[in-house]
Amino acid sequence: MTGILQLLLLVSVTMASEPSCPACSKYDYEEKVLERMIRMEFAFEKELKDNKAVSETVEEDLTRIKEENERLHATVDALKDQQEQAERRLVSLMEEVERNQSSTLEKIVSDSNTTLEQTIAAFNDMKDQIATPLVYFNAHFPQTTSLSTGEVIVYKTVETNHGNGYSATTGKFTAPERGLYLFFMHTCTSSTKYSYLQIVKDGSVLIRSVQYEKESFSCSSSQVFVQLDVGETVWVQCSSGSSNRQLNENSSYRWTSFGGALIHN
The missing domain is CATH 1.20.5 (Single alpha-helices involved in coiled-coils or other helix-helix interfaces)
Structure with missing residues (x-):
């Protein structure tokens, strides 16, 4: 440009x-x-x-x-x-x-x-x-009411018997399992009558009891702990018997009984 x-x-x-x-x-x-x-x-x-x-x-x-x-x-x-x-x-x-x-x-x-x-x-x-396995039993109604020294008390009426340890024929309990057991005996007597009972393990006394009441019927209980191996036996035995040593049971009010249970194994 x-x-x-x-x-x-x-x-x-x-x-x-x-x-x-x-x-x-x-x-x-x-x-x-x-x-x-x-x-x-x-x-x-x-x-x-x-x-x-x-x-x-x-x-x-x-x-x-x-x-x-x-x-x-x-x-x-x-x-x-x-x-x-x-x-x-x-x-x-x-x-x-x-x-x-x-x-x-x-x-x-x-x-x-x-x-x-x-x-x-x-x-x-x-x-x-x-x-702990379920092992327990409870039996009552003694086979005989009169007591003699050394007699094994056989409780004929079995209420419970889990584990089948108790025999209503011999009156003895045989441990099906090893462990710690609790046993009891409940004893009733008539007036002026005595009962001398003890719980025994294979011949060794675990606990003793005496029951007496002068004017009426009465009951008492005893308990004991014991360690058992399989096959060991426990039973109730009369420690002193005579004509005035008698047990009593009334199905409505008083049960003379024996029982026990495995509480720890």
Whole structure:
């Protein structure tokens, strides 16, 4: 643009110039003007070519900028697609992790429940093995009421006999399990009658008792703890007998009885 303005200024100056000498002919002046105009035309054409080259360069630059802009947009779109794919993969991965965690948690809970059930079952088995077995009995109603020294008291009516340790035939209890036992004897007598009884383990006296009441019927009880091995026997025996040594039982009010239980093994 600056070149065109300079060219126009030069034309204006040339057209306005007067011949410098009066002696020059009109044709000389016109020839010189024509020569100048021709040179100016060449200069103008050169300026146009230069401007065209600059314009082409600018167009090329604009084309490159446009192409670069298009590549930039394509890159941005590709990055957006990659971001969306990455987000989808992340969401899928989180869902898979959540499913795996849930599955793992369910497996842990299931395994824990199974282990707990197995532990409880093992504990129950162990408890059954170490628990004190149920061994107990209670019998009453002596076979005879008159007492003689050394006589084993046989209680004929058996109320309970868990473990089958007591024999209503012999009156003796035979331990089916090893452990600590509690035995008792409940003795009733008529007025003015005595009873001398003792609880015996295989011939060894564990406890003795005497019962007497002058004016009425009466009862008393005795208890003893003893450690027994399997097969050892315990019974009630008269320690002193005579004509005034008698037992009494009334089914409604007074039970002369013998009983015991395993309390620890």
